Amino acid sequence: GAVVSQHPSRVICKSGTSVKIECRSLDFQATTMFWYRQFPKKSLMLMATSNEGSKATYEQGVEKDKFLINHASLTLSTLTVTSAHPEDSSFYICSALGPNRGRYETQYFGPGTRLLVL
Amino acid sequence: GNSVTQMEGPVTLSEEAFLTINCTYTATGYPSLFWYVQYPGEGLQLLLKATKADDKGSNKGFEATYRKETTSFHLEKGSVQVSDSAVYFCALSSNQAGTALIFGKGTTLSVSS
Secondary structure, three states: OOOOOEOOEEEEHHHHHHHOEEEEEOOOOEEEEEEEEOOOOOOEEEEEEEOOOOOOOEEEOOOOOOEEEEEEEEEEEEEEEEOOHHHOEEEEEEEEEOOOOOOOOEEEEEOOOEEEEO | OOOOEEEEOOEEEEEOOEEEEEEEEEOOOOOOOEEEEOOOOEEEEEEEEEEEOOOOOEEEEEEEEEEEEOOEEEEEOOOHHHHHEEEEEEEEEEOOOOOOOOOOOOOEEEEEO
């Protein structure tokens, strides 16, 4: 149980176009999801916290107009990279807080989406 | 604020060697500690966790003990295999509901036969 999927797993796009990445909790409802970005040989950088039915909370330094997050249902959050540029190329990972909420809640991670902007 | 520091890699070992990857943390309150593993081309998988001081997390031959006195959560395995080659991340949760994990920078382990 507690599986999180991401789609697509890999995407190549031209500079200036927009790309949408989906994150789904397959067998549980996730009111809170997180989006991370992973740079080569670097750790995961938290980009934003996505709460169902409300606006996402972005970390300092992350452009909310460039990285649009929508959490319209209890099982789906989307990240749209608008007007993508080569420097946006990265590995994007989402996670969802599992069904057992509270003090020791568990985060379940998606497999990641590799974005390459040409 | 809360942070996690883990040893820089890469770590290169021969099969059956002993593994230690150091992890220390800075946190207020009583955090939970985790080790995640990322195999090539894949997402993160939870390897083990500990939720309070002196707890030992273990899985697949890996162990880590939550040491509050030294603020450490070092990962160990007595005999590594080629299949253990991956990136290992130490992470911390503040245990405040709805907050994200804080990760170390990751340590790449390469095991040769």
